[in-house]
Amino acid sequence: MSGARIVFDDVSRFYGEVLGVNRVSLSIPEGITSLVGPNGSGKSTLMNLMTGLIRPTQGTVSVLGIPCDRPDKLFREVGYCTQYDSFPSSLTGYEFLHSYLLLHGMTSSEAEKLTWEALERINLTGAAKRRVAGYSKGMRQRVKLAQALAHNPRVLVLDEPLNGLDPMARAETLALFRQLGEEGRHVVVSSHILHEVDRISDQVILLSNGYVVAEGRIQGVRSEVKEHPMQILVRCNRPGELAAKLFGHEQVVEAKLHADGAGLHVRTRDADSFYLLLNQVVLDAGLEVEKVAPADEDVNSVYEYLIGSEGGSQ
Amino acid sequence: MTVAEVRSWPWSLWAAQIRAILRLELGKTFFNRRAWWIYLAALAPVILTTGHSIATLYIDQMSHGLHTDVKAYAGIFQFGYLRVFLFFGCAILFTNLFRGEVLAKTLHYYFLSPVRREVIAAGKYLAGLAAACVLYSVSVALCHITTFMHFGPRFEEFYFAGGGLEQLAAYVGVTLLACIGYGAVFTLMGLLFKNPMIPAAVVMIWEGLNTFLPPALKKISVVFYLKSLCPVDVPVPGPLSFLVQDAAPVPAWLAVPGVLLLSLLAVIYAGRRVRRFEISYAE
Numbered sequence: 001m002s003g004a005r006i007v008f009d010d011v012s013r014f015y016g017e018v019l020g021v022n023r024v025s026l027s028i029p030e031g032i033t034s035l036v037g038p039n040g041s042g043k044s045t046l047m048n049l050m051t052g053l054i055r056p057t058q059g060t061v062s063v064l065g066i067p068c069d070r071p072d073k074l075f076r077e078v079g080y081c082t083q084y085d086s087f088p089s090s091l092t093g094y095e096f097l098h099s100y101l102l103l104h105g106m107t108s109s110e111a112e113k114l115t116w117e118a119l120e121r122i123n124l125t126g127a128a129k130r131r132v133a134g135y136s137k138g139m140r141q142r143v144k145l146a147q148a149l150a151h152n153p154r155v156l157v158l159d160e161p162l163n164g165l166d167p168m169a170r171a172e173t174l175a176l177f178r179q180l181g182e183e184g185r186h187v188v189v190s191s192h193i194l195h196e197v198d199r200i201s202d203q204v205i206l207l208s209n210g211y212v213v214a215e216g217r218i219q220g221v222r223s224e225v226k227e228h229p230m231q232i233l234v235r236c237n238r239p240g241e242l243a244a245k246l247f248g249h250e251q252v253v254e255a256k257l258h259a260d261g262a263g264l265h266v267r268t269r270d271a272d273s274f275y276l277l278l279n280q281v282v283l284d285a286g287l288e289v290e291k292v293a294p295a296d297e298d299v300n301s302v303y304e305y306l307i308g309s310e311g312g313s314q
Numbered sequence: 315m316t317v318a319e320v321r322s323w324p325w326s327l328w329a330a331q332i333r334a335i336l337r338l339e340l341g342k343t344f345f346n347r348r349a350w351w352i353y354l355a356a357l358a359p360v361i362l363t364t365g366h367s368i369a370t371l372y373i374d375q376m377s378h379g380l381h382t383d384v385k386a387y388a389g390i391f392q393f394g395y396l397r398v399f400l401f402f403g404c405a406i407l408f409t410n411l412f413r414g415e416v417l418a419k420t421l422h423y424y425f426l427s428p429v430r431r432e433v434i435a436a437g438k439y440l441a442g443l444a445a446a447c448v449l450y451s452v453s454v455a456l457c458h459i460t461t462f463m464h465f466g467p468r469f470e471e472f473y474f475a476g477g478g479l480e481q482l483a484a485y486v487g488v489t490l491l492a493c494i495g496y497g498a499v500f501t502l503m504g505l506l507f508k509n510p511m512i513p514a515a516v517v518m519i520w521e522g523l524n525t526f527l528p529p530a531l532k533k534i535s536v537v538f539y540l541k542s543l544c545p546v547d548v549p550v551p552g553p554l555s556f557l558v559q560d561a562a563p564v565p566a567w568l569a570v571p572g573v574l575l576l577s578l579l580a581v582i583y584a585g586r587r588v589r590r591f592e593i594s595y596a597e
Contacts, residue, residue: 015594053425053593069589075428082426084595086419088338090346102334103427105327147426 004064005029006050006155006186011059013045019210020045024059026205026215028188032181034197035190036303037207043190044083046207047159050188051080063155064186076104079148083159085140087132093119093143094128097150104151118150121176123169137164145173155186162191174200198299208307222297228305229253229267231295232274237288239264245281252277265295328436331429335437336444343407343445355403356449359394360456363387367464380465380472384481387461388546391454391485396537397522400450400492405518407446408500409510411438412588419595432585439501439581446493454489458482484545491543491573495536498577498584505587536576539569 006028013020021042035043048054049061052068061068064077087096097118101111119125122142127135132143141164148156158177162170178200181187191197197204204221206213214221222230235258236242242264243255251274254267268274275292282289296302343349370378415421424434462469462478472478499517503510521537532538542563564572 048593051426053422055590055592071425072428072430072433075426080426082422084419084422084593088420088423089342089418099334099338100423100427102337103331103424103429105330105334105428 006063006188007061008046008049009060011049011056011061013049013054014057020054021049021207021210024212026212028186028205029203030181030184030186031202032177032187032189032200034201034204034299035188035207036194036197036204036299037213038307040209041207041307042210043207044159045210046205047080047082047157047188047190051075051078051157053080053082075153076151077153078155078157079151079153080157081141081144081148081159081161083163085137087140087143089133090131092129092131093124093135093139093146096132096143097146100147101150114150114152118146121149122146123172138166138169141165142169153185156180156188158187158189160190162196170196194300194303195298201299204299204302206303206306213306214302218299218302219294219297222294222302223271225302225305228296229269230271230274230297231301232266232268232271233258233263233291233293233295234266234278234289235263235291236282237290238285241285242281242287245285246277249277263291328430328433331433332437332440335424335429335434336441339411339438339441340445343441352403352407352445352449355399355406356453357456359390359399360453360460363390363457363460367460367462371464380462380468380476383461383465384546385548387458388544388548390457390461391488392537392541392544392548395450395454395457395489396492396540397518399453400446400489401496401518401521402514403450404442404446404493404496405500405511405514408439408442408497409504409514411442411501411504412591413504413508413510416595421591422593425591425593431589431591435501435585435588436581439497439584442501443493443497446497447490450489450493451486454485455482458485481545484543488540488543491570492536492540494577495540495573498580499536502580502584502587505584505591533564536573539564539573542566542569 006026008024008026011024012022024042024046035046037043045054049056050063050068052071052074055069063074066073066077068074088099091099094115097115098108098111101114102108104111106114116125116128119128122145124139124142124146127139132140135143141161145158145161148158161177162173165173174196177187177189181200181202189197189201198218201218203215203217205215206221214225234242239257239262243257246252246255246264246266251268251270252266253269254265256265257263258265266274271294278292281287296305343352412421415424425431429437458478458481462472465472473482500510500514503513507513521535524532524535524537524541527535543566
């Protein structure tokens with residue numbers, strides 16, 4: 001099973017006396033996994049550990065069964081878009097990718113073919129022959145992404161890949177991640193832009209101060225947060241009447257009208273019982289319900305609940 | 315480790331990867347806009363000897379003989395090239411192979427590729443070696459020619475009948491060996507020290523004082539073995555000669571493999587160091 005996963009086994013990493021990550025045990029399946037946490041929480045450390053750029057102080061890391069201290073095997077399967085914004089001097093975007101593929105041992109013609117494919121994938125063919133040093137922040141980000149993708153790896157590790165991208169490029173990049181996830185690849189992504197991460201993630205890993213605070217599918221993580229009642233949005237024709245009928249039931253902690261007056265925010269500690277109650281009330285009162293949906297089953301809310309104000313700037 | 319195991323290693327892949335590293339590194343060394351100082355450092359002695367030839371021809375009116383310049387060139391080579399120009403050229407070229415990339419924050423480019431770290435070390439060393447060998451063998455040869463070119467017809471006679479060409483070949487050979495030896499030592503220093511210029515300066519002082527060291531200590535030095543291979547001896551100037559204790563020169567059959575073996579060991583150890591190297595640009 002671990003052969004198809006990214007596995008951290010009781011991994012700690014210290015920088016001198018400073019904690020990077022501590023006692024991390026994870027088993028990351030294919031699909032899109034988001035690493036979420038404030039600056040210094042250990043996201044980049046985890047990514048550098050899984051790509052062998054740093055070694056664990058304790059524990060072991062493997063990617064698809066490959067130990068991370070074997071770059072010759074690891075980077076046949078892994079592409080890493082780092083946060084480092086430095087490039088070998090004087091190279092054009094084309095040369096940057098072509099040279100990288102030559103390092104894989106490819107022939108020049110194979111490398112050329114894959115270089116153009118990667119450039120097309122991230123819409124950078126027009127600037128291929130310009131020096132990377134003259135690229136904008138967004139173009140540099142895209143060429144790094146192309147480097148990670150160029151050799152068609154099964155695992156993509158992407159550290160803040162949306163940084164510096166304009167909204168159009170962001171949407172295209174997110175669509176690309178979704179496609180890669182659907183193809184059965186591992187896409188591990190860290191981002192500060194939580195609502196965008198939320199839209200594409202199959203699972204999340206929440207980090208704080210070097211510790212994994214929560215991990216798993218976002219709905220599962222949300223349901224584990226018992227101290228914060230679940231928030232459910234009910235859109236119906238008479239939200240005031242619904243609120244009046246729900247008050248007094250033990251399943252309902254709070255009910256509040258939506259700002260547009262066409263819905264009701266309900267907080268409950270037991271969602272399953274609440275849904276049964278709601279069915280009963282709606283039938284009894286003859287209400288027309290347009291929508292019932294969880295309102296805080298997203299990364300942003302879970303992040304806020306678990307990590308709190310630390311993540312306010314994220 | 316058996317011969318069959320060694321044969322089964324992916325030599326052709328490693329060769330292709332080393333070619334890719336050479337391509338990148340030589341591009342950086344030779345065609346970078348900031349590479350001008352490398353050319354200047356390598357060609358500085360040539361500028362001096364060209365100036366000497368012109369001055370001798372037009373100002374000094376050929377007051378000295380060819381033999382004097384043979385000794386003068388031997389001095390330039392042993393004290394100028396081996397102890398200063400080539401020494402520092404190699405120090406800067408080879409320590410920068412890794413340290414320069416750490417400072418520029420670009421080393422991860424190599425570390426993100428499926429290349430064994432030992433192959434990266436070997437590729438970078440060979441790239442530095444190719445650059446140093448081309449630059450300094452051309453420089454040594456040009457310097458030799460410009461030292462003697464003002465002798466006119468005697469220049470040709472010296473080169474083709476008086477042993478000049480053999481001397482030049484020996485100097486170029488020693489230059490290549492010096493690049494191999496110093497290159498390996500400085501590649502390793504670039505991995506062992508955050509500021510490799512300090513240990514490089516210590517080595518330079520040690521190598522510079524070699525002439526005046528007791529015979530036993532003389533042998534713990536690269537320049538001692540290189541000097542043994544030089545075709546012309548350089549006498550120490552009179553006032554300092556009383557400080558010199560002669561040591562028997564090392565025969566070529568021992569000096570050449572000795573320098574090559576030392577270099578090989580240094581490069582192998584450098585490979586092991588690179589394997590443990592981490593990307594930590596904040597250091």
